[in-house]
Amino acid sequence: MNSGDRQRILHIQNYCRDIAGFIQRFGKDYQLFIQDRAYFNAVSMCILQIGELANGLSVEFREETKEQMQWGLIRGMRNWLAHAYTEMDENVIWETQQTAYRGFYTFVRG
Numbered sequence: 001m002n003s004g005d006r007q008r009i010l011h012i013q014n015y016c017r018d019i020a021g022f023i024q025r026f027g028k029d030y031q032l033f034i035q036d037r038a039y040f041n042a043v044s045m046c047i048l049q050i051g052e053l054a055n056g057l058s059v060e061f062r063e064e065t066k067e068q069m070q071w072g073l074i075r076g077m078r079n080w081l082a083h084a085y086t087e088m089d090e091n092v093i094w095e096t097q098q099t100a101y102r103g104f105y106t107f108v109r110g
Helices: 003-026 030-035 037-056 059-064 071-083 090-109
Strands: none
Touching: 003 037, 003 090, 030 037, 030 090, 037 071, 037 090, 071 090
């Protein structure tokens, strides 16, 4: 892993920690998530930033780790959040924060 990738992974770890902190602070209440725009927007921004950082990872790193991490899906989620915000599906973002980023955080800590 080159130094640029290392820095991006560290930033991704921080955003994953932020998501974990939001879950701890607000709980696992879906209704609260969709009603509290601060909670919803905070999680959405972290997911967007993680996708942006993933997009900046070197092709070599993404290729070496493609079996462990679906980089295309992560970048696709970022693009969806950035460009289709009027059509954001709260359930997709909820499921992403509840499941996908735990595995992702485990990977980037590795």
